[in-house]
Amino acid sequence: AQSVTQPDIHITVSEGASLELRCNYSYGATPYLFWYVQSPGQGLQLLLKYFSGDTLVQGIKGFEAEFKRSQSSFNLRKPSVHWSDAAEYFCAVAASGNTPLVFGKGTRLSVIA
Amino acid sequence: KAGVTQTPRYLIKTRGQQVTLSCSPISGHRSVSWYQQTPGQGLQFLFEYFSETQRNKGNFPGRFSGRQFSNSRSEMNVSTLELGDSALYLCASSENRAEAFFGQGTRLTVV
Numbered sequence: 101a102q103s104v105t106q107p108d109i110h111i112t113v114s115e116g117a118s119l120e121l122r123c124n125y126s127y128g129a130t131p132y133l134f135w136y137v138q139s140p141g142q143g144l145q146l147l148l149k150y151f152s153g154d155t156l157v158q159g160i161k162g163f164e165a166e167f168k169r170s171q172s173s174f175n176l177r178k179p180s181v182h183w184s185d186a187a188e189y190f191c192a193v194a195a196s197g198n199t200p201l202v203f204g205k206g207t208r209l210s211v212i213a
Numbered sequence: 214k215a216g217v218t219q220t221p222r223y224l225i226k227t228r229g230q231q232v233t234l235s236c237s238p239i240s241g242h243r244s245v246s247w248y249q250q251t252p253g254q255g256l257q258f259l260f261e262y263f264s265e266t267q268r269n270k271g272n273f274p275g276r277f278s279g280r281q282f283s284n285s286r287s288e289m290n291v292s293t294l295e296l297g298d299s300a301l302y303l304c305a306s307s308e309n310r311a312e313a314f315f316g317q318g319t320r321l322t323v324v
Contacts, residue, residue, distance in 0.1 A: 136315075141320075142317055142318075143219075143316050145315070190256065199269065200269050201246075201248075201256075202258070203248075203255055203256035
């Protein structure tokens, strides 16, 4: 079965600083990989996804993620964080397009001035 | 297109009661999935319906059930509510299962 680990429960960054959120997955083959963001009291919004091909994927709101097969990782990055990026971020994996999403526990991002 | 709509947004129920939550997917989407989100367990998959048939099921007790109608709208039902069922219940719809769009959720509080 697949599993997802987000090692950081809470991260605080200054506005304008760069950001990297870590995600490691456990799965024998290359899974479908996703990053979602959730603002308080809201549902999940898809930031980006990786299925195959170029290992660096661009998403919405200036986010990007890099798939590294050798490290079983799919880390999320943003070069300059804005205060509005404060939210909870979830990494998710699916074995294929026909299986449910398995989510990590999430990383809460705080942004300070 | 309108997004995924979940009703109601908030619910307070008493232990032992039952509850029904509703989800209207994005127009044209035939797959609807349900997830439970709690602080302790995180996001856990409940079940998925596609064209009125349950296609996948998570590891939840039989008190949790669902169904999907011919217009793709879905309902989930929880019978004999327990305090531990308090959670945010999220519905997601998808067209090709490669990208799920989530609703804002229904916050269920069991007292």
